[in-house]
Amino acid sequence: xxxxxxxxxxxxxxxxxxxxxxxxxxxxxxxxxxxxxxxxxxxxxxxxxxxxxxxxxxxxxxxxxxxxxxxxxxxxxxxxxxxxxxxxxxxxxxxxxxxxxxxxxxxxxxxxxxxxxxxxxxxxxxxxxxxxxxxxxxxxxxxxxxxxxxxxxxxxxxxxxxxxxxxxxxxxxxxxxxxxxxxxxxxxxxxxxxxxxxxxxxxxxxxxxxxxxxxxxxxxxxxxxxxxxxxxxxxxxxxxxxxxxxxxxxxxxxxxxxxxxxxxxxxxxxxxxxxxxxxxxxxxxxxxxxxxxxxxxxxxxxxxxxxxxxxxxxxxxxxxxxxxxxxxxxxxxxxxxxxxxxxxxxxxxxxxxx
Amino acid sequence: xxxxxxxxxxxxxxxxxxxxxxxxxxxxxxxxxxxxxxxxxxxxxxxxxxxxxxxxxxxxxxxxxxxxxxxxxxxxxxxxxxxxxxxxxxxxxxxxxxxxxxxxxxxxxxxxxxxxxxxxxxxxxxxxxxxxxxxxxxxxxxxxxxxxxxxxxxxxxxxxxxxxxxxxxxxxxxxxxxxxxxxxxxxxxxxxxxxxxxxxxxxxxxxxxxxxxxxxxxxxxxxxxxxxxxxxxxxxxxxxxxxxxxxxxxxxxxxxxxxxxxxxxxxxxxxxxxxxxxxxxxxxxxxxxxxxxxxxxxxxxxxxxxxxxxxxxxxxxxxxxxxxxxxxxxxxxxxxxxxxxxxxxxxxxxxxxxxxxx
Numbered sequence: 086x087x088x089x090x091x092x093x094x095x096x097x098x099x100x101x102x103x104x105x106x107x108x109x110x111x112x113x114x115x116x117x118x119x120x121x122x123x124x125x126x127x128x129x130x131x132x133x134x135x136x137x138x139x140x141x142x143x144x145x146x147x148x149x150x151x152x153x154x155x156x157x158x159x160x161x162x163x164x165x166x167x168x169x170x171x172x173x174x175x176x177x178x179x180x181x182x183x184x185x186x187x188x189x190x191x192x193x194x195x196x197x198x199x200x201x202x203x204x205x206x207x208x209x210x211x212x213x214x215x216x217x218x219x220x221x222x223x224x225x226x227x228x229x230x231x232x233x234x235x236x237x238x239x240x241x242x243x244x245x246x247x248x249x250x251x252x253x254x255x256x257x258x259x260x261x262x263x264x265x266x267x268x269x270x271x272x273x274x275x276x277x278x279x280x281x282x283x284x285x286x287x288x289x290x291x292x293x294x295x296x297x298x299x300x301x302x303x304x305x306x307x308x309x310x311x312x313x314x315x316x317x318x319x320x321x322x323x324x325x326x327x328x329x330x331x332x333x334x335x336x337x338x339x340x341x342x343x344x345x346x347x348x349x350x351x352x353x354x355x356x357x358x359x360x361x362x363x364x365x366x367x368x369x370x371x372x373x374x375x376x377x378x379x380x381x382x383x384x385x386x387x388x389x390x391x392x393x394x395x396x397x398x399x400x401x402x403x404x405x406x407x408x409x410x411x412x413x414x415x416x417x418x419x420x421x422x423x424x425x426x427x428x429x430x431x432x433x434x435x436x437x438x439x
Numbered sequence: 440x441x442x443x444x445x446x447x448x449x450x451x452x453x454x455x456x457x458x459x460x461x462x463x464x465x466x467x468x469x470x471x472x473x474x475x476x477x478x479x480x481x482x483x484x485x486x487x488x489x490x491x492x493x494x495x496x497x498x499x500x501x502x503x504x505x506x507x508x509x510x511x512x513x514x515x516x517x518x519x520x521x522x523x524x525x526x527x528x529x530x531x532x533x534x535x536x537x538x539x540x541x542x543x544x545x546x547x548x549x550x551x552x553x554x555x556x557x558x559x560x561x562x563x564x565x566x567x568x569x570x571x572x573x574x575x576x577x578x579x580x581x582x583x584x585x586x587x588x589x590x591x592x593x594x595x596x597x598x599x600x601x602x603x604x605x606x607x608x609x610x611x612x613x614x615x616x617x618x619x620x621x622x623x624x625x626x627x628x629x630x631x632x633x634x635x636x637x638x639x640x641x642x643x644x645x646x647x648x649x650x651x652x653x654x655x656x657x658x659x660x661x662x663x664x665x666x667x668x669x670x671x672x673x674x675x676x677x678x679x680x681x682x683x684x685x686x687x688x689x690x691x692x693x694x695x696x697x698x699x700x701x702x703x704x705x706x707x708x709x710x711x712x713x714x715x716x717x718x719x720x721x722x723x724x725x726x727x728x729x730x731x732x733x734x735x736x737x738x739x740x741x742x743x744x745x746x747x748x749x750x751x752x753x754x755x756x757x758x759x760x761x762x763x764x765x766x767x768x769x770x771x772x773x774x775x776x777x778x779x780x781x782x783x784x785x786x787x788x789x790x791x792x793x794x795x796x797x
Contacts, residue, residue, distance in 0.1 A: 114780070115474050115478060349780045377740075379735065382708060385705075413702065421703045422703070422705045
């Protein structure tokens with residue numbers, strides 16, 4: 086089987102589901118790593134590893150979705166529930182730009198009272214004050230929710246958000262794009278078709294998007310494979326995914342509980358992502374969930390990007406996983422693995438080589 | 440001309456690589472190729488088996504006259520946090536470990552300024568009295584040198600007395616890095632690398648097995664690492680007394696020695712892989728999860744490593760230095776971790792006899 090897959094990979098022929106599943110279940114880690122690394126080096130022959138200087142601003146933790154894997158959400162009015170003032174958000178963005186940040190990743194919960202006017206007002210103000218910052222915000226679940234409570238169709242809402250200053254849509258909330266798994270871990274969240282519909286619409290509007298996958302909770306290896314194939318198909322059909330970002334479920338403080346995916350499992354899924362998703366340019370290693378050591382090793386298992394330095398991150402931290410990374414650490418980590426560090430924009434334009 | 444291909448060819452033919460080739464591997468960019476070669480070598484020696492044991496660490500005291508600069512564990516006798524366990528406390532810990540299925544007690548501690556030699560003998564007897572089946576792996580070569588001085592005995596005489604009292608084997612600590620210029624900066628008070636090796640040779644001649652370690656990721660160069668492994672390999676050729684090589688990642692967080700930010704994941708895997716390839720006369724290479732983290736330790740099983748440390752109840756030295764790993768892993772945790780790496784978990788005793796495969 087390895088020979089068959091190796092031949093396909095070398096010939097640029099997409100692998101099929103059976104082969105992908107074999108990589109997860111049967112193959113040796115280094116063999117899968119080798120396939121992924123070959124593809125990664127062919128797709129990124131410049132030997133660079135990129136990152137973006139960004140900040141996650143979580144405008145609210147109030148969320149009606151109440152996913153069982155999430156340690157971040159609160160009910161409206163509950164202790165610890167918050168909604169940031171616009172002035173607080175602006176201060177955070179000022180801090181971001183002061184540090185040379187180029188990307189704002191603003192996400193919150195499915196807040197019952199925030200209709201599209203609130204977001205339009207906010208995004209217009211951000212664009213007006215910080216035109217240089219890429220507003221890479223919300224997620225398909227939030228966009229769908231905002232449309233619903235505002236009495237709009239999803240395409241109408243997305244078009245209005247775009248007009249107000251939303252530049253691109255991050256791929257959060259994908260979790261596992263298989264509804265039987267979603268029913269178990271996030272029963273109130275949009276189904277995989279709902280997620281896909283927003284991403285299709287964003288691409289149609291000319292917005293770039295990313296796709297994520299949260300694994301290591303309740304899914305089977307077959308579900309991981311299905312997720313990857315669904316992303317691949319969406320991309321084939323005109324998707325605008327610039328990157329795929331697999332990361333692992335963090336069980337701390339969650340209703341779902343359980344354990345973390347191991348290091349070997351993470352690297353295998355990461356490598357398989359690179360192998361399956363040849364039509365997605367970039368694969369991100371997740372230092373936020375894996376820590377600096379594993380993120381560096383990930384660069385040999387298909388990852389060519391380490392995402393953002395994240396001046397602020399609250400969601401994963403709420404689940405008891407608190408890694409920190411400065412720009413200097415990021416650069417040293419990439420160099421230490423033998424690659425050239427580059428700082429990029431959200432759209433992967435190189436800003437600076439180190 | 441040295442190339443990866445020429446090294447791989449040599450290794451696959453069962454040949455031994457030299458120091459220049461080991462250095463080449465330390466600088467070789469293709470981590471996966473290194474891993475593949477180390478994995479091939481490991482599988483030739485150990486198949487798909489990965490060893491672990493169920494043990495308990497007893498760090499009987501943190502009071503130490505050596506005061507090594509990289510160490511965050513030691514205290515002076517009058518410093519707050521200084522402690523010395525009583526024999527009763529040691530007995531309790533050993534008994535608890537036994538009831539949890541431990542087969543080994545791992546005892547290392549500081550070089551205490553006031554304890555008599557008799558205390559150490561009594562400590563060994565105390566543990567053996569809990570159960571003669573408990574293997575006591577105790578005292579680094581550094582402690583052995585100290586005890587010999589304390590008892591005014593030769594090293595062989597000291598070992599004889601300790602063996603009579605129950606000493607079963609020696610851990611590999613205190614090796615740090617042998618290169619004198621680095622060693623002088625790290626731990627000027629500690630015995631030299633030469634002395635460490637000389638004591639280990641005597642330990643092996645006394646019929647005891649021991650482990651060997653290397654502290655890396657501080658001031659040393661790759662050449663120092665290779666030099667360190669060369670001296671271990673030479674001694675191993677003479678005695679065959681080393682059971683396992685254990686590279687220890689320096690933890691700078693709470694250390695006096697402020698160097699770097701700790702080892703990187705790539706460096707950890709590279710070091711383990713080169714060790715596996717270079718140390719052809721060592722049966723086992725261990726990833727010490729306490730210092731590497733569980734994730735890297737698990738990934739290391741695909742980079743030539745065939746041994747994870749024990750379940751390690753109550754480890755203090757690495758944790759004082761800022762290791763973020765849990766205090767203990769259960770047998771189930773370790774078995775699961777090994778299985779998820781596609782390997783066969785085998786519980787071993789201290790002397791690498793197989794007790795049970797999972």
